[in-house]
Amino acid sequence: MITEQGQSQQGWNIIGHEHSIDILRRLLASQQVRHAYLFSGPPRIGKSLLAHRFAQTLLCTGGPDPRVSPLNPCNTCLACRKVLHSNHPDVHVVTRAPDKQFIVIEQIRALQNDSSRRTLEGRRNVFLIPDAHQMNVQAANCLLKTLEEPEPDVVLLLTVPEPGLLLPTIISRVQQLPMQLLTTTKIRQALVEDWEADPKEADLVAALAAGRMGWAVQAIEDEEMMEERKAQLEGLAKLPTLNRVQRFDFVQRLASDSERAREMLELFLLWWRDLVLASNNCLDLTVNVDMRDLLKTQASKILPNQAQQMVRSILKTLEALEQNVNTRMALEVLMLDMPTIKG
Template sequence: MLEGKVTGFQDILGNDMVKEHFKKAIENHKISHAYILTGEAGMGRKSIANAFAMTLLCEKGGNEPCMVCHSCKQVLGGNHPDLIYVTHSKPGSIGVDDIREQINDTIMIRPYSSYYKIYIVDEAEKMTVQAQNALLKTMEEPPSYAVIILITTNQEEFLPTILSRCVQLKLKPLKDFTVKSYLTEHLDIPEKEAEICAAFARGNLGKAIHLASSDEFKELFQKVMNIVKNVRSMDIAVLLDCIREIKEMNFDIEEVLDLMQLWYRDVLMFKVTKDMNLLIFKDEYKMINELGEKADYAGLEQILSAIDTARARLEANVNLELVMELLFLTMKNPS
């Protein structure tokens, strides 16, 4: 089953060091038997894994897939016999039977039409200890043609013995400008929306694309903007009602805090520089300037620190309404 977008390396934005590692490995015929690709969901891990797999299987033998040979077309169609996507029936874990049946029991069967036989394991951090130990046995003595790619958001879940047998490659966030440019040029997103989505996604292109097309995010954005613009004049009880409403609509409170942090970062930035071009919320520069004139530097730093504290408290399972009440008190009257 085909998973993730399939393109060549040249069509994948950013992470040039990871792409170059794979391309040089192909050029020098130094392909490792196991790789770990780590990064947030949406950062291109699957796209890079698929590009690497398609290049290895390509009949032209270059460091980019030709996209037109029979092998490339099979990969694009999701039916190449030598590219296996490991699946799992339980959403929360990859069990030992999944690994044995889909990898261990088939890996000694030689490739059907290519030199390589490639296994891609998405959400690999969900492998149980037993599944990892089963995979380890295969990794210790793999056949020459085997390549296993583990895609994960958290490689700390892997056994040290798994880590030691894999080439570990970590994807890094893109620059906000790169994400914004992609949204405006390829998806025709208005510049001001693209700037907000890019900043909020923190270099994660997949997340930015999702936000740009999400009516839910637009609704959340408006609700949070109402809070930060009017926090000083609104009663604590009314502010907490806003948070309850946001929570009831199944919005992520982490995203609320992220938006608040971007807002106050803009207030502080404009107070320091008076440069509108540096703002994320350019349309709101008059209000941002007004807030900056009313608050001193120490007060703004205190609010930004209080947002970080609120995030830490929520991670420690402190009551949501208590956490937000303390945050709102600081936002209303920073000392």
């Protein structure tokens, strides 16, 4: 259950991101929809959700004029329901295949072929490319041709963590919509009012979400997620107490799944950011509020500059993985950079 968050979000069913929604609604109102948009922001912040809601609005037939996109999706017409259930024939999603490391050129060529065809039901062909930074160079250059010579009824919606992960020539041909992290207060309020979460549980989840509404919703709806997160974090917190051989054993187990490695690094990043705060006597500002005793203990055994350097090393490792550096090699370098904490 999601309540309306003001006139600018009527029908969009999205918590926060009012500025981005207002921009899209103004474009719809002026009938100046561009051929390509780039939604950027941290993982699980709501990029894909907003892109889908925009696609829904572009194809909605519930407005006063069926030839013109309304300003909000009605959520009740057949087109809206089909987009919601991922079976609208004019909405095409391009993602990396499970057995592939990248989105490959053949997929973009298929996109080009589909974009040249007439729409089947709606007024536009909409193509969503979540995690567009996963395109290899050949696929990215192929997409550039579509951006340079777009079909009149085609709209491309791309999402990325950071715009800089795409080719500058692609960025120059899309309208950017940077999305910001939400406040802890806004997330907590939404969890209590819209998801009917227990207030104490909402306090913890909102703090751990670190501004990511999507993460918070998943944590509320999936009880095992919080338990798994705590187990993973306890394992990561032990890494500085291990010797080099044990750290490399951990890397060997993790390196085979690059996506899982990224998720673990993001969790590790939050932990070391908390250690920076704890080592500077700011324990009350830490995100992992349920593990402050362990944070306080570890922070007493390292110097603040060591924690800060580790944060920089994790960020560097995440950047290396986004640039498709060998996962195992990147993680091994990180293990070497990690300070040692006596257990």
